[in-house]
Amino acid sequence: MADQDVVVETRKLTKIYRDFWGRQKKVALRALNLKVYRGEIFGLLGPNGSGKTTTIKLLLGLLFPTDGDALVFDQPAAEVRKNERIGYLPEESYLYRFLNAEETLDFYGRLFKLDAATRRKKAAELIELVNLGADKKRILKEYSKGMRQRIGLAQALINDPELVILDEPTSGLDPLGTRWMKDLIVNLRNQGKTIIMCSHRLEDVQDICDRVAILNEGELQELGSVRSLLEDVQRLELRASGVQLNEDLRKDLESVLAKHGGVIEFIGHPTTTLEDLFLRIVAQSKAHPGRRYLPEKAAAKPVEVKDSSTHVSR
Amino acid sequence: MFATFFLERDPMSWADLPLAVQSWLQNAGGVAALAVALWCISWTVQNRGRVNPFAAYPAFVVPAALAGVCYLIVVLLFAGKVLGMSFVDDLLPTTAGALRASAGDWLLTLGGLLALAAVVGPIAHAFAMRIRWGRIWAIARLSVKEAVRNRVVLLFAAMAIVFLFADWFVPYKPEDQVRNYVRVVYWSMTPLFLMTASLLGAFSIPTDVKSQSIHTIVTKPVEKFEIVAGRFLGYATLLSVGLAAVAGLSLIYVVRGVNPDAARESYKARVPIYGQLTFSGTKSMYEGESVGREWGYRWYIGGPVLESAKMPRQYAIWSFADLPRDMARVDETSSEDPKLRSVPFEFTFDIFRLNKGEENKGIYCTFVFMDGRLSIPDLERVQKAAYEERSQLQTKASTQIADPSERQKRLKAIDEELVRKYGLFEAPGFEVTDYHTQTLRVPSHLFERLAELEKERPREGLPGEEAPPMMRVVVSVDHTSPTQMLGVARRDLYILAAEQPFWINFLKGILGMWCTVLLVLGVAIGCSTYLSGIISWLCTVFLFGAGLFKDSIRQLAEGQSPGGGPLESAYRVFTRTSQGAPLDQSPTASLLQGGDDVYRWWMRRFLNLIPDVSRHDLHQYVANGFDISWGQVLLTDNLIPLVGYLLPWGILAFYLMKFREIANPR
Known part of the structure; x- marks a missing residue:
């Protein structure tokens, strides 16, 4: 990609934590070089203590580099003005718990010097976006973790940022919320925004990230597009429909592969993901209130309806 | 009293x-x-x-x-x-x-x-x-909301306890009513607001850092100092509003049903004009006699001892360099002449008795108000001449004028003529009561004469000396109280230039408390930009506590404390040398004294860190009914020093926040 599309760049970015006396405690990041381009979803992966959050904090100016440079929009990370174009969702949503959703968004809107009308409009839009309309007058102390994550995301979007940095965005969310969040992130990318996210949930990263960097012990281990990193050129995957698996088909396939020097490692019906199954069941449940799982015997003999409870089979 | x-x-x-x-x-x-x-x-x-x-x-x-x-x-x-x-x-x-x-x-x-x-x-x-007031105000609003929703303001309601139950414990004397109530209110409000300010200031930023709420702010286009300024502004606003509300209620508590004796004593705000105090007949111009009291605020003058007529008479002299053009006003309390114009002088003296004296009686003193050009030797000569002339004129008037009312008028006219002629007014045999505020009214024609003299003969000092004052007030103990001593200090006698309403003065006193609250808040927030909450609070308490003893620490730092510094004092303890005795010049003593010099140098540096909190305590003015002047007391002695003290803290806070790694757990 062209250089003008680079949104974030680190050059030999190094962070060493020291104690009060200047003695070295831990090398959190060692000479990290990477570039994040406009309009992509970039994932930071790695085990605990690998330097993901440190990288994000360095990019946001929450930490100062021991060596090297961190540039965001071609400006040093310590430059405050760059923050006008950034939205940040921390790992835990550390918002002020004595404020309600509207007040929270109003406060962060003021920090961006939005006028009162714009703040009201943006707050209403974002509260709608994160599905907190019914709870907008409740103080955040009363929110569940998922709700706090949603309002946290809303505050990160109050300034309509070009770059959104998300630290564990699906942390604390149920599968529905996780899917919603992933859809939203993809949607933001489709609007032309650049996303940097770090997550422990590899399936999330795999689902939505365009490129990933894998860190371990503060060092960059791998960097590239998800597809290129996951692609196994030594193996071949074939999907087919309209045929049933039987011995004839297996033998035919084995002979074709043998002709080209290959062997079948696995052949069978594909399974869906647990997430897809869960989402389908919840969607059906919403479509048919009162439906519930019953063992096969009981299911054969419908339960007599005694009241209007929704927990009966139909 | x-x-x-x-x-x-x-x-x-x-x-x-x-x-x-x-x-x-x-x-x-x-x-x-x-x-x-x-x-x-x-x-x-x-x-x-x-x-x-x-x-x-x-x-x-x-x-x-x-x-x-x-x-x-x-x-x-x-x-x-x-x-x-x-x-x-x-x-x-x-x-x-x-x-x-x-x-x-x-x-x-x-x-x-x-x-x-x-x-x-x-x-x-x-x-x-980069710094924008809009963002500072947003953070200030957040601070106020945080404090209100965390019910910090309920702390202010603690004053209700004082309002409800203070009467049970306040010693009750009618004339002390206002004074005591003012003290109770100030001494209750001060710790309440200072504790609130120190806790809010010391814990706000460290709590934000610990809970990581600050991460969502500094990742917006916010300068870190805007957080400091916003926190300060928010809490200052909250505390100011709280202080104003509690002060209003306190004022109602103080002024409800003021006792007439208390009203006469302190339910007012006197505007005094002070002179400079010197002495005559004592060992030094600037020192009177010491009666051995530990508190050296007052010097004493004694009455004439008849047996030792050679000893010079002792005088306490207040010199007023310049006087306002027209201070005279009608004494509305006077029953003699409702139109008589005069200038009130007030004084409160201490009496030190060398013998028992008469019970419930004060001591008798002479007050002379005179042209500042006259010296003490002049005084005795002029007093004598005026006395003789008055006697002659009064005798003549008594014999020539038969009608009593006409004679009375003539006698008054004689007094006025003599005041104009000699530039001197005398109040002999005035009974001074121990620690009572008393008033002497000086006829206005003395001041008219002084103004005339000012035009006729401009005051000029001798070469190398200052010009004489415009007026002197000379106080001496009479022959009738020879063995009693009168304790005087510079502010014990003053011209009562005007009287202001009590309630305005009360609120001015609250402004002094407001300065202290801001000072504590500023120090607490300044410390919290680098230190943890509890350490910031302890530092604030330590600095404030040291500020209460700043005068003593200054004495120590400037080597004025008896017995020398810590090393010399320890040496004196071990060698059993008294505080007053000079040390032998041994190498050990010299070494220890040198060590004390180094200690004092550091103490002088440390002294600059300590806030001068006592200057902001203005309740003495209010309790005793003295006006707190806008210019000298509030502006130059309170607000300017407050700004001067907080400014370096602000600079320090700016750099500590700027170079602080917000997300570093160190």
Whole structure:
């Protein structure tokens, strides 16, 4: 990609934590070089203590580099003005718990010097976006973790940022919320925004990230597009429909592969993901209130309806 | 009644301001210079010539370099003194006196100013280019909301306990009612608000850092100092509103049903004009007799001892350099002549009895109000001449005028003529009561005569001396109380120039408390930009506590405490040498005294860190019914020193926050 599309760049970015006396405690990041381009979803992966959050904090100016440079929009990370174009969702949503959703968004809107009308409009839009309309007058102390994550995301979007940095965005969310969040992130990318996210949930990263960097012990281990990193050129995957698996088909396939020097490692019906199954069941449940799982015997003999409870089979 | 208004130190006036500013520049600038020097060393080590500092930070480097030159010259002056160059003695910085004007003083002042300019430059640039009041106000609003929703304001309701139950414990004397209520209210409000301010200030930023709420703010386009300023502004607003509300309720509590005796004593705000106190007939012009009281606020004068007529008579003399043009006003309480114009003088003296005296009786004194050109030897001569002339004229009037009312008029006219002729009014045999505020009204024609004299013969001092004052008030103990002593201090006698309403004065006193609250809040927030909440709070409490004893610490730092510094004192304890006895000049003693000098040097530096909290305690004025002047007391003695003290804390907070890694758990 062209250089003008680079949104974030680190050059030999190094962070060493020291104690009060200047003695070295831990090398959190060692000479990290990477570039994040406009309009992509970039994932930071790695085990605990690998330097993901440190990288994000360095990019946001929450930490100062021991060596090297961190540039965001071609400006040093310590430059405050760059923050006008950034939205940040921390790992835990550390918002002020004595404020309600509207007040929270109003406060962060003021920090961006939005006028009162714009703040009201943006707050209403974002509260709608994160599905907190019914709870907008409740103080955040009363929110569940998922709700706090949603309002946290809303505050990160109050300034309509070009770059959104998300630290564990699906942390604390149920599968529905996780899917919603992933859809939203993809949607933001489709609007032309650049996303940097770090997550422990590899399936999330795999689902939505365009490129990933894998860190371990503060060092960059791998960097590239998800597809290129996951692609196994030594193996071949074939999907087919309209045929049933039987011995004839297996033998035919084995002979074709043998002709080209290959062997079948696995052949069978594909399974869906647990997430897809869960989402389908919840969607059906919403479509048919009162439906519930019953063992096969009981299911054969419908339960007599005694009241209007929704927990009966139909 | 045992109460009187006393001030051991005059409030700072406009005339004191140049020296105060100079001292501030030298002290604050010295600290700034030290910080700049350390930063330069650190920067040089880190960059090792890779960056040209003049190109990178010209607004910082140029004043810093010039400051360095100034301090270098001062160091060279001291080096010259060590090397025995006598010509540098006059150039070295001085440590006392009025405006310090040696070359060394000006170099230190200029160096301090330039060092401050170097550190303030980036702050001014940030304020001009990046810091926005809108964001500061947003954070201030957040702080207020946080405090309100965390029910901090309920703390203010604790004053209700005072309002409900204080009467049970306040000693009740009718004339002390207002005074006691004022003290109760001030002594309750002060700790309440100071505790709230210190806790809010010390814990706000550290709590934000610990809970990581601050991460969502500093990742917005917010300068870190905006958080500090916002927190300060928010809590200051909250505390100001709380203080105003509680002060309003307290005022109602104090003024409900004021006792007439209390109203006469302290339910007012006297506007006094003070003179300068000197003595005659005592061992020194500036000192009277000591009666051995530990509190050296007052000096004493004795009555004439008949057996030793050779001893000079002792006088306490108040000199008033200039008087307002028209102070005379009608005494509305006078039953004799409702139109008589006079100038009220008030005084409150201490009586020290050498014998029992008469029960419930004061001592008798003579008060003479006279033209300032007259000296004490003149006084006795003029008094005698006036006395003789009055006797003659009164005798003549008594014999010539038969009608009693006409005779009375003539006698008054004689008094007026003599006052005009001699420029002197005498009130002999006035009974002075121990620690009671008493009033003497001086007829207005004396002041009219003084004004005439001012036009006729401008006052001129002898060569090298100051001009004499416009007026002198001379007080002496009469022959009728020969063995009693009268304790006087400068502020014990004053001209009552006007009286203001009590409630305005009460609220002015609250402004003093407001200054203390802001001071504590500023220090607490300043500390919290680097330290944890509890440590910040302890530092604030320590500094405030030290501020309460600043005068004692100053004595220690300036070597005025008896028995020397800690090392010398310890030496005296071990060698059983009394405090007053000089030490033998042994090498050990010299070494210990040298150690104490080093200790004192550090103490003097430490002294600059300690806030002068006692100056903001104005309740004495209110409780005793003395006006708190807007100019001298509130502005120059409260607000300006407050700004002068908080400004370096603000600068420190700016840099501590700027260079703080918000997300570093260290």
